[in-house]
Amino acid sequence: SQTIHQWPATLVQPVGSPLSLECTVEGTSNPNLYWYRQAAGRGLQLLFYSVGIGQISSEVPQNLSASRPQDRQFILSSKKLLLSDSGFYLCAWSRAPSGTGVRKTGELFFGEGSRLTVL
Amino acid sequence: SQQGEEDPQALSIQEGENATMNCSYKTSINNLQWYRQNSGRGLVHLILIRSNEREKHSGRLRVTLDTSKKSSSLLITASRAADTASYFCATDAGSGGYNKLIFGAGTRLAVHP
Numbered sequence: 585s586q587t588i589h590q591w592p593a594t595l596v597q598p599v600g601s602p603l604s605l606e607c608t609v610e611g612t613s614n615p616n617l618y619w620y621r622q623a624a625g626r627g628l629q630l631l632f633y634s635v636g637i638g639q640i641s642s643e644v645p646q647n648l649s650a651s652r653p654q655d656r657q658f659i660l661s662s663k664k665l666l667l668s669d670s671g672f673y674l675c676a677w678s679r680a681p682s683g684t685g686v687r688k689t690g691e692l693f694f695g696e697g698s699r700l701t702v703l
Numbered sequence: 704s705q706q707g708e709e710d711p712q713a714l715s716i717q718e719g720e721n722a723t724m725n726c727s728y729k730t731s732i733n734n735l736q737w738y739r740q741n742s743g744r745g746l747v748h749l750i751l752i753r754s755n756e757r758e759k760h761s762g763r764l765r766v767t768l769d770t771s772k773k774s775s776s777l778l779i780t781a782s783r784a785a786d787t788a789s790y791f792c793a794t795d796a797g798s799g800g801y802n803k804l805i806f807g808a809g810t811r812l813a814v815h816p
Binding site for chain 2: 590618620625626627628629630633643672674676690691692693694695696697699
């Protein structure tokens, strides 16, 4: 069965410090990978998604970056955190569409989230 | 920008009652999905309805989709205290998107014993 791991679960960082959140998926290959951010009591904002190694699409211009060094590893980073980077970060994966010309997104499987507080 | 907008933002009911949450969206879609989130946890997929479907059932869940009105509803029948959570709709962003879901702001459901 497939599993998704996300860490750390909780992080308190000072403004200006770097950030690295890591996400790995097991039990599947060539997944689509996503980073979402959720502000307190709000919906999810898509930050990045990836359809393959080294392929990153950014949805929102910001202080963050993402990398996919391996097929099932997705990393969210920042060189210098801002107060506004605080939030609940969620990694997710989905099965890549099969067949040519298929662009639909199926079910997303989420990690348990990483709560980041920037002070 | 948000694609889906849930209504109401918050809902409080008694156990045994039905809970109805609505979702409206703006662009054409391939499918619409509903997710549940317990406080401080990740999201869990509940149900997916395709653009050519009008209604779908899964246990105590019933989802409808009206593409002409660009809206969907999630009905939870005979609610239980364990159904207390936030519920989100998400749309596969049609021809303008690829491999990504756009989520609404969610409905916070509280079911009281």
